[in-house]
Amino acid sequence: MDESWKGYRSAPYYDELITAKGHPRTAARGAVKLLQRLPAGDLAARRAAAAAAIREMGVSFTVYTEGGNIDRAWPFDIIPRIIPAREWAGVRAGLVQRSRALNCFIDDIYNRQRILADGIVPAEIVLQSSNYKPQCAGVSPRFGVWAHVCGSDLVRDADGHLYVLEDNLRVPSGVSYMVENREITKRVLPELFENYSILPVDDYPSQLYQMLASLSPRERKRPCVVVLTPGIYNAAYFEHAFLAQGMGAELVEGADLFVGDDDCVYMRTVDGPVRVDVIYRRIDEDFMDPEAFREDSVLGVPGLMRAWRGGKVAIANAPGAGVADDKVVYAYVPEMIRYYLGEKSLLRSVPTYLCSRREDRDYVLGNLDKLVVKPANESGGYGIMVGPHVDAATRRKFARLIEKNPRNYIAQPTLQLSTAPTCVDGGIEPRHLDLRPFILQGREAWVTPGGLTRVAMVKGSLVVNSSQGGGSKDTWIVEGRA
Amino acid sequence: MTMLSRVAERVYWLGRYLERAESTARLVDAYHHMVMDIPRGSQPGWDILVRILDAQPIADERFRVANEANVVRLLVSEAEASCSLPYAIQAARENVRTTRDVLPEEVWELVNELYLFAREQADKSVGRRHRQAFLQEVVSRAQVINGVWRNTLCRDHAYRFIKIGQLLERADMATRIIDVGAADILGREGTQQAIDHLLWGTLLKSQSALGAYLRQVGPVVEPDCVVRFVFMEPSFPRSVHFCLRGIRQELPPLKHNEEALRVIERARRKLRRFDRQDWERDELHAFIDDLQGVLSSLHGAICDTWFRVDGA
Numbered sequence: 001m002d003e004s005w006k007g008y009r010s011a012p013y014y015d016e017l018i019t020a021k022g023h024p025r026t027a028a029r030g031a032v033k034l035l036q037r038l039p040a041g042d043l044a045a046r047r048a049a050a051a052a053a054i055r056e057m058g059v060s061f062t063v064y065t066e067g068g069n070i071d072r073a074w075p076f077d078i079i080p081r082i083i084p085a086r087e088w089a090g091v092r093a094g095l096v097q098r099s100r101a102l103n104c105f106i107d108d109i110y111n112r113q114r115i116l117a118d119g120i121v122p123a124e125i126v127l128q129s130s131n132y133k134p135q136c137a138g139v140s141p142r143f144g145v146w147a148h149v150c151g152s153d154l155v156r157d158a159d160g161h162l163y164v165l166e167d168n169l170r171v172p173s174g175v176s177y178m179v180e181n182r183e184i185t186k187r188v189l190p191e192l193f194e195n196y197s198i199l200p201v202d203d204y205p206s207q208l209y210q211m212l213a214s215l216s217p218r219e220r221k222r223p224c225v226v227v228l229t230p231g232i233y234n235a236a237y238f239e240h241a242f243l244a245q246g247m248g249a250e251l252v253e254g255a256d257l258f259v260g261d262d263d264c265v266y267m268r269t270v271d272g273p274v275r276v277d278v279i280y281r282r283i284d285e286d287f288m289d290p291e292a293f294r295e296d297s298v299l300g301v302p303g304l305m306r307a308w309r310g311g312k313v314a315i316a317n318a319p320g321a322g323v324a325d326d327k328v329v330y331a332y333v334p335e336m337i338r339y340y341l342g343e344k345s346l347l348r349s350v351p352t353y354l355c356s357r358r359e360d361r362d363y364v365l366g367n368l369d370k371l372v373v374k375p376a377n378e379s380g381g382y383g384i385m386v387g388p389h390v391d392a393a394t395r396r397k398f399a400r401l402i403e404k405n406p407r408n409y410i411a412q413p414t415l416q417l418s419t420a421p422t423c424v425d426g427g428i429e430p431r432h433l434d435l436r437p438f439i440l441q442g443r444e445a446w447v448t449p450g451g452l453t454r455v456a457m458v459k460g461s462l463v464v465n466s467s468q469g470g471g472s473k474d475t476w477i478v479e480g481r482a
Numbered sequence: 483m484t485m486l487s488r489v490a491e492r493v494y495w496l497g498r499y500l501e502r503a504e505s506t507a508r509l510v511d512a513y514h515h516m517v518m519d520i521p522r523g524s525q526p527g528w529d530i531l532v533r534i535l536d537a538q539p540i541a542d543e544r545f546r547v548a549n550e551a552n553v554v555r556l557l558v559s560e561a562e563a564s565c566s567l568p569y570a571i572q573a574a575r576e577n578v579r580t581t582r583d584v585l586p587e588e589v590w591e592l593v594n595e596l597y598l599f600a601r602e603q604a605d606k607s608v609g610r611r612h613r614q615a616f617l618q619e620v621v622s623r624a625q626v627i628n629g630v631w632r633n634t635l636c637r638d639h640a641y642r643f644i645k646i647g648q649l650l651e652r653a654d655m656a657t658r659i660i661d662v663g664a665a666d667i668l669g670r671e672g673t674q675q676a677i678d679h680l681l682w683g684t685l686l687k688s689q690s691a692l693g694a695y696l697r698q699v700g701p702v703v704e705p706d707c708v709v710r711f712v713f714m715e716p717s718f719p720r721s722v723h724f725c726l727r728g729i730r731q732e733l734p735p736l737k738h739n740e741e742a743l744r745v746i747e748r749a750r751r752k753l754r755r756f757d758r759q760d761w762e763r764d765e766l767h768a769f770i771d772d773l774q775g776v777l778s779s780l781h782g783a784i785c786d787t788w789f790r791v792d793g794a
């Protein structure tokens with residue numbers, strides 16, 4: 001019997017595996033019992049085995065440091081996060097609903113702008129956002145879909161409910177780690193799988209391929225799909241290579257592609273130029289085409305926007321999709337769902353104060369010590385102020401920032417992120433986590449069973465980003481009871 | 483399934499750098515061995531290695547005297563110098579790092595391990611005590627990597643370009659070794675007859691050819707036969723003849739291969755003309771010079787045809 005579980009308590013937070021009274025939750029019972037029965041020291045050995053497997057499999061991400069870029073081994077906690085299938089079915093439906101509404105919104109914004117004309121969303125919020133790309137106006141991608149891959153971040157508050165924290169619609173990453181995490185768990189804790197029926201996650205690349213292939217402008221049995229990466233120095237290069245390999249697609253850099261006189265996109269191959277049908281873009285749109293966006297980009301392909309606008313190539317996610325990936329626009333998603341789908345939002349959103357609204361701003365400035373303040377357009381957890389965790393000087397700094405540029409800031413109540421038992425040096429302790437499922441949207445929508453659970457490995461911390469010391473867990477959607 | 487030009491270029495260089503690492507290790511090892519067998523005062527200088535590897539300008543920048551310590555340090559441990567073993571290994575690694583998706587997974591792991599091994603051990607291996615173990619480890623690790631890709635890669639473009647890179651590098655190295663090595667030995671003729679067989683033996687060893695030579699040709703190591711063997715022996719996988727034939731075999735499945743085929747046939751015709759028994763030292767040098775020119779055109783033709791695809 002492993003002593004390290006003794007006295008595990010997470011209150012006042014909601015714990016994913018253990019109830020407030022210290023008992024395993026129903027879906028987690030089998031796994032927790034098994035882990036508790038492991039002889040002392042065994043868990044540490046499994047942890048070491050997982051670290052070795054990660055090194056061997058070469059699962060890494062790149063971190064920028066002053067001494068150059070280094071490949072870091074992927075940080076992983078071996079205790080899985082377990083979610084009952086029944087709960088997941090509701091989440092899944094909510095995510096599909098959200099993805100449909102967001103895509104209706106983007107398509108509307110770049111075409112008729114009905115939602116603005118009807119005054120549901122204030123026009124200036126959308127059209128003045130740096131995420132709104134006028135170059136995309138008038139384009140109608142197939143199925144009306146712009147955000148083909150969406151990574152929505154979910155968190156569970158102390159009340160036990162899941163909330164959508166944000167929708168990542170530009171180039172969301174992390175899905176390869178979801179697949180690799182399962183692979184590692186199978187290697188180091190195979191016994192855990194014996195009494196469970198866990199939804200598999202490893203067919204993501206083939207689901208992604210099918211969705212991408214369905215976008216091809218040419219009717220072909222096997223359209224030419226490529227993954228466009230900024231290159232080896234990008235933090236997510238491992239994932240780009242992983243997905244390309246998993247789809248049997250070429251992993252290309254900007255210099256491998258060119259746009260011909262016929263406005264079609266070609267890749268340079270040993271057989272000569274080969275026409276590309278679909279580009280899975282893992283490079284920011286601002287760097288995608290120096291003719292249309294940043295002229296100084298050396299990563300992009302001149303003329304790519306021309307080819308896309310002319311319908312000669314499909315690009316996923318479509319440039320401009322980020323217009324709905326804005327923390328101010330986020331506040332309007334429930335209205336969008338009602339407006340476009342005539343439905344009530346199935347997933348909860350976090351109450352959001354828009355600093356551009358006078359009464360919201362006054363409330364935010366008066367309650368900075370209780371709120372999380374976020375810049376509207378940053379990702380990766382940068383530029384965020386967690387009110388209760390910072391000193392008065394930082395709060396004053398943010399107050400000045402907000403007054404100077406209110407459109408650029410939103411505030412939300414500080415959520416009590418849920419926890420799960422996590423192996424740390426010296427035992428098992430609760431750590432805060434979130435969940436990033438991935439939604440694929442073509443003609444139909446498909447949601448990963450589970451997603452990537454990210455863990456804040458530092459005690460008490462709420463920051464789960466891998467670029468800032470976050471770790472991850474395998475995420476199980478389990479059917480029936482174990 | 484086609485292949486991106488950039489990826490083809492990188493796997494081609496992987497083949498070249500891996501072969502360069504292995505042959506440099508063999509060369510230094512063979513020389514290291516020989517030096518111990520030769521009476522004091524009679525050894526040829528260590529600068530010959532610098533000349534074989536075409537590294538004179540780099541060497542001149544770093545030291546005035548091409549003695550054992552300086553030359554071995556340059557070739558074995560100076561990661562910045564393009565003629566060094568660690569440089570070739572690091573370059574091989576960079577080329578796999580960005581082409582992992584077309585290669586067997588073990589290739590990346592093994593090349594990465596070779597890189598880590600060289601980075602850790604190279605400095606300690608300049609002195610005579612650890613030198614040989616280090617060099618032999620590099621050779622055997624390179625051989626394992628070659629075994630993996632040869633035995634697991636589909637016979638597709640990735641295989642083709644690694645193989646072409648490897649064989650072209652090997653042919654190039656063989657011609658350099660004969661050019662500089664034979665000239666050196668022949669230049670000494672009359673003065674050191676007693677140790678000549680040792681020198682020619684070393685030359686064979688640096689090509690892993692000694693055993694094969696003894697079985698095929700016989701127990702007497704003779705200059706004419708050695709040069710012929712390294713150049714012409716069709717059954718020996720490190721002979722120039724064998725390398726050119728191997729490259730020729732990989733060209734037909736590639737599109738737009740006309741120029742490369744033309745150049746490789748020119749190289750093979752040139753080599754076939756090398757059948758005289760009694761060449762003079764200068765003739766040999768002129769012949770090799772010519773042959774190297776053709777090898778370099780072959781490299782150029784490969785780059786122009788498959789790695790630089792024009793358009794927009």
